[in-house]
Amino acid sequence: xxxxxxxKAKILGEVLGPSVILGESFIGDGTIIDQQVYIGYxxxxxxxxxxRGIEELDALSLGSRIGSKCVxxxxxxxxxxxxxxxVVETGHGVMIREGSKIGSNTRIGSFTQLDGAVIIGSxxxxxxxxxxxxxxxxxxxxxxxxxAIVTNDRYPLSRRLSGVRIExxxxxxxxxxxxxxxxxxxxxxxxxxxxxxxxxxENKVVVGVPARIKMDRDEYExxxxxxxxxx
Amino acid sequence: xxxxxxxKAKILGEVLGPSVILGESFIGDGTIIDQQVYIGYxxxxxxxxxxRGIEELDALSLGSRIGSKCVxxxxxxxxxxxxxxxVVETGHGVMIREGSKIGSNTRIGSFTQLDGAVIIGSxxxxxxxxxxxxxxxxxxxxxxxxxAIVTNDRYPLSRRLSGVRIExxxxxxxxxxxxxxxxxxxxxxxxxxxxxxxxxxENKVVVGVPARIKMDRDEYExxxxxxxxxx
Amino acid sequence: xxxxxxxKAKILGEVLGPSVILGESFIGDGTIIDQQVYIGYxxxxxxxxxxRGIEELDALSLGSRIGSKCVxxxxxxxxxxxxxxxVVETGHGVMIREGSKIGSNTRIGSFTQLDGAVIIGSxxxxxxxxxxxxxxxxxxxxxxxxxAIVTNDRYPLSRRLSGVRIExxxxxxxxxxxxxxxxxxxxxxxxxxxxxxxxxxENKVVVGVPARIKMDRDEYExxxxxxxxxx
Numbered sequence: 211x212x213x214x215x216x217x218k219a220k221i222l223g224e225v226l227g228p229s230v231i232l233g234e235s236f237i238g239d240g241t242i243i244d245q246q247v248y249i250g251y252x253x254x255x256x257x258x259x260x261x262r263g264i265e266e267l268d269a270l271s272l273g274s275r276i277g278s279k280c281v282x283x284x285x286x287x288x289x290x291x292x293x294x295x296x297v298v299e300t301g302h303g304v305m306i307r308e309g310s311k312i313g314s315n316t317r318i319g320s321f322t323q324l325d326g327a328v329i330i331g332s333x334x335x336x337x338x339x340x341x342x343x344x345x346x347x348x349x350x351x352x353x354x355x356x357x358a359i360v361t362n363d364r365y366p367l368s369r370r371l372s373g374v375r376i377e378x379x380x381x382x383x384x385x386x387x388x389x390x391x392x393x394x395x396x397x398x399x400x401x402x403x404x405x406x407x408x409x410x411x412e413n414k415v416v417v418g419v420p421a422r423i424k425m426d427r428d429e430y431e432x433x434x435x436x437x438x439x440x441x
Numbered sequence: 442x443x444x445x446x447x448x449k450a451k452i453l454g455e456v457l458g459p460s461v462i463l464g465e466s467f468i469g470d471g472t473i474i475d476q477q478v479y480i481g482y483x484x485x486x487x488x489x490x491x492x493r494g495i496e497e498l499d500a501l502s503l504g505s506r507i508g509s510k511c512v513x514x515x516x517x518x519x520x521x522x523x524x525x526x527x528v529v530e531t532g533h534g535v536m537i538r539e540g541s542k543i544g545s546n547t548r549i550g551s552f553t554q555l556d557g558a559v560i561i562g563s564x565x566x567x568x569x570x571x572x573x574x575x576x577x578x579x580x581x582x583x584x585x586x587x588x589a590i591v592t593n594d595r596y597p598l599s600r601r602l603s604g605v606r607i608e609x610x611x612x613x614x615x616x617x618x619x620x621x622x623x624x625x626x627x628x629x630x631x632x633x634x635x636x637x638x639x640x641x642x643e644n645k646v647v648v649g650v651p652a653r654i655k656m657d658r659d660e661y662e663x664x665x666x667x668x669x670x671x672x
Numbered sequence: 673x674x675x676x677x678x679x680k681a682k683i684l685g686e687v688l689g690p691s692v693i694l695g696e697s698f699i700g701d702g703t704i705i706d707q708q709v710y711i712g713y714x715x716x717x718x719x720x721x722x723x724r725g726i727e728e729l730d731a732l733s734l735g736s737r738i739g740s741k742c743v744x745x746x747x748x749x750x751x752x753x754x755x756x757x758x759v760v761e762t763g764h765g766v767m768i769r770e771g772s773k774i775g776s777n778t779r780i781g782s783f784t785q786l787d788g789a790v791i792i793g794s795x796x797x798x799x800x801x802x803x804x805x806x807x808x809x810x811x812x813x814x815x816x817x818x819x820a821i822v823t824n825d826r827y828p829l830s831r832r833l834s835g836v837r838i839e840x841x842x843x844x845x846x847x848x849x850x851x852x853x854x855x856x857x858x859x860x861x862x863x864x865x866x867x868x869x870x871x872x873x874e875n876k877v878v879v880g881v882p883a884r885i886k887m888d889r890d891e892y893e894x895x896x897x898x899x900x901x902x903x
Contacts, residue, residue: 214458227676227692227726230458230476242719245692245726246477246708248515254530257473257512264458264476281719284710285516285747287533302749302767305533305551320767320785323551323569335829338785339803341570341587353829356803357821359588361615361633365665367566367584384803384823385849387616387634402823403849403867403881405634405650419634419650419867419881434827445689461689461707477708479746488704488743495689495707516747518764536764536782554782554800572801572818590819592846592864596896598797598815618847618865636865636881650865650881 216250216268223280230264233273233290240279247282250274251289253308277314289326301338319356337384345373352376355384355402364390377412397427447481447499454511461495464504464521472511480513481505482520484539508545520557532569550587568615576604583607586615586633595621608643628658678712678730685742692726695735695752703742711744712736713751715770739776751788763800781818799846807835814838817846817864826852839874859889 213228215221219235227245235250237243250271252261261267274288277296282288286300289308298312301320306312310324313332322340324330331350336342340354343362348354354376362371372391376382380394383402394400398410401417401424410416413427444459446452450466458476466481468474483492487501505519508527513519517531520539529543532551537543541555544563553571555561562581567573571585574593579585585607593602603622607613611625614633625631629641632648632655641647644658675690677683681697689707697712699705714723718732736750739758744750748762751770760774763782768774772786775794784802786792793812798804802816805824810816816838824833834853838844842856845864856862860872863879863886872878875889 224722224724226723226729240722242722251515254512260455260471260473261457262455267457281716284713284749287515303534303765321552321783325569338787343587355823355825355828356805359616361586363586365661365668366586366612366614368665368669370669370671381828383828385821389633402851430827434830437827438830438832440832482746485743491686491702491704492688493686498688518746534765552783556800574818590847592817594817596892596899597817597843597845599896599900601900601902620864 214264214268216271216273218268219250219273222278223276231273232264232268233271235271235273236275238276238278238280238296241276242281243276244282244284244286246284248287249276249282251287253289253291283320295332307344313350331378343371343373345371347373347375349376349378349380349396351379352382353380354382355386357385358382359385359387361388361390399427399430445495445499447502447504449499450481450504453509454507462504463495463499464502466502466504467506469507469509469511469527471509472507472513474507474513475515475517477515478513479518480507482518484520484522514551526563538575544581562609574602574604576602578604578606580607580609580611582610583613584611585613586617588616589613590616590618592619592621630658630661676726676730678733678735680730681712681735684740685738693735694726694730695733697733697735698737700738700740700742700758702740703738703744705738705744706746706748708746709744710749711738713749715751715753745782757794769806775812793840805833805835807833809835809837811838811840811842811858813841814844815842816844817848819847820844821847821849823850823852861889861892 214230219231221237222239223237223241225243229247232250250273252271256270272290274292276294279297281299283302285303288306294312295314297315300318303321305323307326309327312330316334319338326344329347336354337356339357376394377396379397381399386400387405393409395412397413399415404421405419406421414423415425415430417424445461450462452468453470454468454472456474460478463481481502481504483502492498503521505523507525510528512530514533516534519537522539525543526545528546530548534552537555538557540558543561547565550569557575560578567585568587570588591605607625608627610628612630617631618636624640626643628644630646635652636650637652645654646656646661648655676692681693683699684701685699685703687705691709694712712733712735714733723729734752736754738756741759743761745764747765750768753770756774757776759777761779765783768786769788771789774792778796781800788806791809798816799818801819838856839858841859843861848862849867855871857874859875861877866883867881868883876885877887877892879886
């Protein structure tokens, strides 16, 4: 990547190698921007104005805001108008589209994609290769396993998008698929590989295709405790 | 990426930053090539000839043809002998292997992979992270949701590959898996998460694991209409 | 990518364009390192020491060892303390985290991720977009289809990780999901899209959600033989 740092950007952290930072982006103190990172990538409507070179892109970008003590690894692409709190870590090749907001102490695994206007809370742990489309909301303290897929259109290609909401403390297993518009309630658990077609109540654990309630969160925690002890 | 534009390439569009364009590639008028794009990547047999540096790779590459008014975003890799029509848009990190053909007015989402000799029609909308292996055919006006997986080998690792054909106007839901050799007929719909093990007839909607017919496309369109109205 | 080759690295092969090779890395004879490759990427604990620039990262990296006659394609990221045998081929965008070991004559498809301390044997064929978490073991002669997902935590987020073991000669179909801690025994076959929740015995073929035994490997091979003949 040809390194390019906008004159409008304010960078308190460290940029380790050639990266592109456009517009009035802000990079907080103690934050590490790896190389081959792109921050402030312009949304589609701006690309279609036929910019001629990186300076014109820079003039079009509104930039993004990255907090303090973050680690943004190589090949990560962050569009314009993204807000990220403090102590956020991204893996490699993460893509975060325009208008997304991320809290603090949150981890976003390699190759995970937040496809625009996605809201992520604090203390969230999203593993690698997760797909979160436009309008998804993930509250605080949620865990999302690798390769989980969230959707936002019940009858594609419709004119109505319905974001999924994953409430505080919920756990989503690897490779699970969540249908458009559903709510995963507080402390609910979705098993790996489950396909969830309707709302999951608080503290319930769902498994299977389509997903059905199998137990309560308390029972899950008890099983987990025994598993951790090696039983 | 160290920028390199072959002297043999003909570029009418705009290259926004360091990218590699090899061989007798053609880039149409009004097309935007973002940075970190690779066009004309040589297929394996040429890499194994032990090229020493990019000039030797350039001499080996046959190049590719990109039409007019396309947008090719960063980290996209297009192998040699690819043909792309006009007004085609790729997301970031798209990979298109050798011998693939893409019509016009088609969109290919971020991190989607066309794994060689894949034929895509016009007015096709392929979302992010879709995997289309060697020999897949996608006709005009098809929609493919994010993370869908198409296969081409019924008994891996066999010596016979059987491409999937997705016919005109069909809809493939997010995360669906299509088995090798099947045909998704015109205007058929595959629900999100479905695993399709046999041909789907025209105008039928299939759901589940394994996928079974649930309704006609007309009924689907009626449900969709009510959903869009907020019912 | 800003090219950077550590003075401590020993490179017998060819580096085709700007890539980063850190620490006491070794690149064997006849190996091709494409451009935009990163070898010797430091693990997290080192990034958190707040290195200022690539030279400090280089001082922290222990490097990795790549054998002879390998092909490492663009955008591949190999962390430190990785050992790779001879004649290994990676696609584009492959990610291999610290402490992983890979035998010889093995192929790792594009965008596949080995998430740390993953052991891969020789003559293994891993297709594109496969996810193998920390502690996964893949023995010799295994085939893993595209987009397969392996997990390592039965009750996320637990303190105990249980790696999956895929034994010699096993076949894993596209998009299959393997639950934490299970063993896929020698020459077993997992069908595409199957969700495997318990050990699969030797020479058995499992299909479905959850996966159940459907036939023996011998019967599978007979079906495969007829399929290859076009029946």
